[in-house]
Amino acid sequence: AQKITQTQPGMFVQEKEAVTLDCTYDTSDQSYGLFWYKQPSSGEMIFLIYQGSYDEQNATEGRYSLNFQKARKSANLVISASQLGDSAMYFCAMRGASGGSYIPTFGRGTSLIVHP
Amino acid sequence: ETGVTQTPRHLVMGMTNKKSLKCEQHLGHNAMYWYKQSAKKPLELMFVYSLEERVENNSVPSRFSPECPNSSHLFLHLHTLQPEDSALYLCASSQDRTLSQHNEQFFGPGTRLTVL
Numbered sequence: 001a002q003k004i005t006q007t008q009p010g011m012f013v014q015e016k017e018a019v020t021l022d023c024t025y026d027t028s029d030q031s032y033g034l035f036w037y038k039q040p041s042s043g044e045m046i047f048l049i050y051q052g053s054y055d056e057q058n059a060t061e062g063r064y065s066l067n068f069q070k071a072r073k074s075a076n077l078v079i080s081a082s083q084l085g086d087s088a089m090y091f092c093a094m095r096g097a098s099g100g101s102y103i104p105t106f107g108r109g110t111s112l113i114v115h116p
Numbered sequence: 117e118t119g120v121t122q123t124p125r126h127l128v129m130g131m132t133n134k135k136s137l138k139c140e141q142h143l144g145h146n147a148m149y150w151y152k153q154s155a156k157k158p159l160e161l162m163f164v165y166s167l168e169e170r171v172e173n174n175s176v177p178s179r180f181s182p183e184c185p186n187s188s189h190l191f192l193h194l195h196t197l198q199p200e201d202s203a204l205y206l207c208a209s210s211q212d213r214t215l216s217q218h219n220e221q222f223f224g225p226g227t228r229l230t231v232l
Contacts, residue, residue, distance in 0.1 A: 033215050037223075043204055045223035091159065095215050102213050103172060104149075104221065106159040
């Protein structure tokens with residue numbers, strides 16, 4: 001079975017500062033993918049970044065980077081130079097081929113508030 | 117229109133009503149998903165369709181009935197719901213069900229459902 005754990009229910013950060021959102025996962029799959037999504041108050045989930053289990057380099061997408069530590073089974077999201085528009089819920093998710101299925105598993109999310 | 121759209125955005129219904137949620141994707145994807153998002157709970161996967169065939173039914177009560185007439189449209193038919201079914205219902209699509217780089221899910225804005 002797959003499991004995603006996000007231990008920070010809420011985080012606060014000053015505008016223009018960097019912030020790290022934690023994500024740990026558990027899986028018996030050798031091949032899997034890790035995703036981060038952002039959900040603003042409007043409700044729509046927005047894809048941010050992807051990391052494959054065999055990728056040797058950490059993924060980066062603009063101000064987003066993923067600190068992937070495979071041995072520790074962690075996939076933390078780093079947002080650099082925070083902006084007020086970054087205030088939202090952030091979800092970590094994974095997909096692995098358990099039993100031939102590729103069912104996505106989501107964490108409970110972290111609420112990020114960016115202060116001016 | 118692009119992306120994933122959902123209608124209606126808000127729905128209030130009584131326990132004896134029958135209603136349907138609609139999802140449409142304009143991305144040429146082959147997999148579509150229904151999720152339920154309740155307050156303080158992880159995102160719950162309800163159904164997965166791949167090439168119009170239901171491939172996952174995640175122990176969802178029969179009062180929820182999905183329908184996928186073609187690869188672009190997905191419906192969720194609702195009847196005799198309970199107040200605990202009140203939640204945000206999210207539709208998503210992805211290129212396919214397999215694990216591959218950038219096979220992320222694209223989400224619609226959701227339908228906020230209230231059952232009285």
